[in-house]
Every structure is written in C-alpha cells, then in structure tokens.
Amino acid sequence: MMKDLLEYKGVIHVHTAYSDSSGRMPYAVECARKTGADYVIIADHNTLQSRREGWEGWHDGVLLVIGVEVTSVKGHALVLGLERCGGWRHAHPDVYLPQVERLGGTAFIAHPERTHRGKLFRRPQAWPNLKTQCYVGIEIWSFMHDWIEWAFPWHPIAGVRNPGAGIVGPHPEVLRQWDQVALGRHISGIGALDAHERRYPIRRLDWSLLKVLPMEHLFRTVRTHVLTTEWSGDAGADIATLGRALAAGRCFTAYDLAGDSTGSRFFARRGGKVALMGDEVTRGAALEFVATVPREAEIALLRNSEVIAAGTGSELVHHDAAPGVYRVEAHLGGKPWVFTNHIYVR
Numbered sequence: 001m002m003k004d005l006l007e008y009k010g011v012i013h014v015h016t017a018y019s020d021s022s023g024r025m026p027y028a029v030e031c032a033r034k035t036g037a038d039y040v041i042i043a044d045h046n047t048l049q050s051r052r053e054g055w056e057g058w059h060d061g062v063l064l065v066i067g068v069e070v071t072s073v074k075g076h077a078l079v080l081g082l083e084r085c086g087g088w089r090h091a092h093p094d095v096y097l098p099q100v101e102r103l104g105g106t107a108f109i110a111h112p113e114r115t116h117r118g119k120l121f122r123r124p125q126a127w128p129n130l131k132t133q134c135y136v137g138i139e140i141w142s143f144m145h146d147w148i149e150w151a152f153p154w155h156p157i158a159g160v161r162n163p164g165a166g167i168v169g170p171h172p173e174v175l176r177q178w179d180q181v182a183l184g185r186h187i188s189g190i191g192a193l194d195a196h197e198r199r200y201p202i203r204r205l206d207w208s209l210l211k212v213l214p215m216e217h218l219f220r221t222v223r224t225h226v227l228t229t230e231w232s233g234d235a236g237a238d239i240a241t242l243g244r245a246l247a248a249g250r251c252f253t254a255y256d257l258a259g260d261s262t263g264s265r266f267f268a269r270r271g272g273k274v275a276l277m278g279d280e281v282t283r284g285a286a287l288e289f290v291a292t293v294p295r296e297a298e299i300a301l302l303r304n305s306e307v308i309a310a311g312t313g314s315e316l317v318h319h320d321a322a323p324g325v326y327r328v329e330a331h332l333g334g335k336p337w338v339f340t341n342h343i344y345v346r
Contacts, residue, residue, distance in 0.1 A: 005227040010039030011219050013192035019044035023197045025055050032062040035219040039063040043078050045071040057235035075126040076110035080243050093126050097134040107135040111142040113171040128177045136247040137188030141170040143222040144194040169336025179305040182325040182342050191222040191253030226251040249278030249341035258335040263294040266328045266340040277341040286321040291328040298331040
C-alpha cells in the first residue's frame with residue numbers, strides 16, 4: 001500500500017490581507033515556492049472572499065486551498081469545503097459545527113491549547129468537552145501559540161529576532177486529551193501555523209519594513225506531511241484528495257526548521273497486512289510497530305499517552321498486542337520534530 005502513496009508537505013492555517021494579515025495571495029504562493037511547500041491552506045477569519053475571487057487552485061506548482069477559520073467568541077475551528085459561511089461569531093461550537101457538517105464542511109478544532117497556555121491571549125476553548133462530534137480533527141500544534149507562550153510578555157524582542165528560540169512543541173495536555181478522545185473515536189491531528197504576518201512601515205524610511213514573523217520564515221517551521229495518491233493536476237480533485245487524507249489522519253506534523261522530516265513513516269504490520277497512520281486494526285496477535293525517520297533522532301512510541309518503547313536512531317521497532325491508540329514522537333537535538341497520527345487497535 002505504501003508504494004502507491006506519495007508524500008506532500010504543506011502549511012495549514014494561514015491568514016492573508018483578506019482578514020488580519022499583511023500578506024497577499026501572490027506573496028503566499030511565492031513563499032510556498034521558496035520553501036518547497038506543495039500546498040497552502042488559507043484560513044481567513046469568517047470570510048471566503050478569496051475563493052469567490054478565484055484564488056483557489058494551482059499557482060506556480062503550489063496548490064492553494066481556501067478554507068476559513070470560523071472565529072467565534074465561544075471557540076474557533078478551521079473548516080475546509082464550505083461554499084459560504086457567516087453568522088457564527090457568537091455561536092458555540094456545539095451549535096455551529098453541526099451546521100458546518102450539514103453544509104458539507106470538514107472541521108478541525110483550532111488552537112485548542114488556548115485553555116492551557118498563553119500569558120497574553122487566554123480565551124476559553126470548549127474542546128474536548130463538546131457534546132457534538134461534528135469535527136474530524138484538531139490542530140495538535142499551532143506554531144504561533146507556541147511562540148506566544150514564550151515570547152510574551154518576557155521576550156518580545158528576542159521572539160522577533162529569533163522566533164524559534166522558545167519553541168517547545170505541542171502542549172502535553174493537548175496531546176493527552178487528543179489521545180483520550182481517540183480512545184473513543186477516530187480523530188485526526190494536524191500541524192498549523194495561525195500565520196499573521198504584519199508589516200510596520202518606519203516613518204521617513206520608505207525602503208525599510210519591520211516584518212513580524214514573515215510568511216517565508218513560518219512556512220519553514222511547522223508543516224503537515226500527507227501520504228496520498230499522486231495528485232492529478234486537476235485542482236478540484238487534488239483538493240478533495242488532500243482533504244480526505246487530512247481527515248483520515250494519513251499525515252504527520254513536523255518542525256521542518258529543525259530538520260527536513262520528509263520520508264518519516266509510522267506503520268504496523270501483522271502477517272502480510274500493513275496498517276498506516278489513521279488505520280484501525282482488530283485486536284489479536286502482536287503487531288510489529290515500525291517508526292522510521294530520515295536521520296538519527298530520539299524516537300518514542302506511545303500507547304494511550306504512555307511511552308512504551310524509545311530509542312535513539314533512525315528506526316524504532318516494537319511488538320505489542322494490547323488494544324489502544326499508538327502514535328510516535330521524535331525529537332531532533334532536543335527540539336520537537338515529528339508527531340504522527342494514531343494507529344488504532346480496537
């Protein structure tokens with residue numbers, strides 16, 4: 001099965017000048033090309049205007065996907081596949097997520113760590129105690145919120161000069177809650193940027209702009225690598241294929257600024273059958289779990305949030321027959337690096 005799948009890497013949850021960022025669409029495409037991203041998912045606040053203006057599709061070898069961040073005071077969600085949105089600014093996710101699903105949208109809970117992290121931007125987040133299950137996944141790692149936790153209020157200048165200095169990875173509590181929800185249902189995890197590039201002109205120096213967390217830098221950081229069939233070049237078909245892979249959890253999140261994670265894999269096999277990230281396996285004889293990364297790293301295999309095997313190298317192999325949800329974390333030189341989706345043993 002794996003031989004039939006290709007790997008595409010891209011960035012998710014990018015804001016543009018259509019909402020509250022300085023970056024425009026051609027600039028986003030240019031940054032993607034420069035950083036080797038295959039796709040970019042735009043998620044402006046409560047607007048699909050850029051789609052109506054025809055921006056969704058292929059641009060210079062980059063697949064531009066127009067989603068939306070449903071921005072409600074009761075909790076945010078990144079949604080793909082909507083033709084229209086609106087009227088949800090004050091709605092609870094238990095109210096608007098079922099409406100999103102009825103409209104054909106695919107929802108991921110945005111930056112769930114806001115409940116637990118952030119000295120400046122503490123806001124209530126309803127996940128994971130939602131009554132509805134009308135969402136397919138969550139952002140397990142939001143670069144901007146990781147950065148905010150460290151940079152403000154103590155390190156704002158250092159945070160602009162060296163944005164990666166305080167990056168620590170997904171919040172452990174978010175990962176634990178993700179695992180807990182996964183014990184009862186399939187739930188995909190994706191990496192996100194929540195990118196808001198801001199440009200501030202300096203008076204009387206027209207050539208000088210201070211860019212705060214520029215897109216080109218951010219596009220090199222937290223990326224989501226998907227495993228899927230080869231894209232056809234037809235934008236509609238390829239966007240649908242990408243959306244299905246993300247919803248299925250056939251992907252992993254990586255901090256590619258620390259090192260290119262392309263080629264990382266996590267799978268399980270029993271006899272001649274292979275299960276990939278996002279797959280469910282029936283409990284039975286022991287499975288051989290295999291995790292590989294393209295360079296030597298600290299690799300850990302977790303079951304139900306507990307580390308059950310760990311080692312240093314480019315491969316980790318472990319046999320286990322217990323039911324639960326299995327995933328892999330890898331650190332590179334002490335930096336968070338690769339976080340896979342689950343394999344479910346029911």
